[in-house]
Amino acid sequence: MQIEPDVLKVAGETFTPELRKRAQKAFPSLQFDILDGYGCTECLFMAFGCDCGRQHVPEDWVILEAVDENHQPVADGTLSATALLTVLANEAQPLIRYELGDRLRFYQDPCPCDSPFRSFEVEGRQATVVRVGEVTLSLLAFDLEHEDARRVQMIQTAEDVFEIRAELLTDENPDQVFEQVIRSVVEVFTKNGLAGVKIHKSDAPPQLTASGKFHEVISRPLTPAREG
Numbered sequence: 001m002q003i004e005p006d007v008l009k010v011a012g013e014t015f016t017p018e019l020r021k022r023a024q025k026a027f028p029s030l031q032f033d034i035l036d037g038y039g040c041t042e043c044l045f046m047a048f049g050c051d052c053g054r055q056h057v058p059e060d061w062v063i064l065e066a067v068d069e070n071h072q073p074v075a076d077g078t079l080s081a082t083a084l085l086t087v088l089a090n091e092a093q094p095l096i097r098y099e100l101g102d103r104l105r106f107y108q109d110p111c112p113c114d115s116p117f118r119s120f121e122v123e124g125r126q127a128t129v130v131r132v133g134e135v136t137l138s139l140l141a142f143d144l145e146h147e148d149a150r151r152v153q154m155i156q157t158a159e160d161v162f163e164i165r166a167e168l169l170t171d172e173n174p175d176q177v178f179e180q181v182i183r184s185v186v187e188v189f190t191k192n193g194l195a196g197v198k199i200h201k202s203d204a205p206p207q208l209t210a211s212g213k214f215h216e217v218i219s220r221p222l223t224p225a226r227e228g
């Protein structure tokens with residue numbers, strides 16, 4: 001299919017500068033470039049990107065707090081452990097200090113675009129990117145589906161070590177499921193210059209979050225040394 005869009009809007013996943021370049025190259029028809037909004041299911045419009053590459057909070061609609069593990073505010077310029085969202089526009093179902101799990105860093109200086117709204121950068125949702133060394137991969141790069149498994153999960157246990165967990169649909173050939181998944185994961189890492197990453201099979205069941213949510217990939221939190 002050939003399309004010639006004037007404008008693109010991305011949502012959902014971390015949109016890296018490399019991805020932006022690739023999308024711009026793939027769609028030379030773009031007149032209004034690519035809008036990189038920042039939203040989630042609970043609030044589709046939490047922030048808007050400006051030409052300076054920053055995200056601005058529409059503060060008359062939304063309160064976005066950059067906080068540490070104990071939900072205490074972190075100073076501007078510091079990368080948060082998570083973020084809390086309060087939506088002022090919802091009258092029917094208020095969301096108050098809802099934890100997003102995203103890591104934010106508010107800028108200390110006003111944005112050169114002159115917007116009166118506070119600006120920040122998103123380090124990415126813990127659950128939506130995988131980092132190994134200097135390489136950041138979107139979860140979309142990995143295919144963790146398998147016809148013989150209800151769900152497959154990849155957990156980063158060290159910088160370059162991952163384990164695969166699976167909830168299988170049948171007892172036949174369990175090793176084959178793991179082998180196939182591991183092979184496809186290794187392929188993705190190798191293609192991205194990470195041939196040294198080790199992938200192991202785990203007999204443990206997939207891990208759920210404290211609130212019972214299943215994530216296909218659980219990546220390791222950033223080490224303090226890299227928070228800068």
Ligand SMILES: [Zn+2]
Nearest residue numbers: 050052111113
């Ligand atoms: Zn700006």
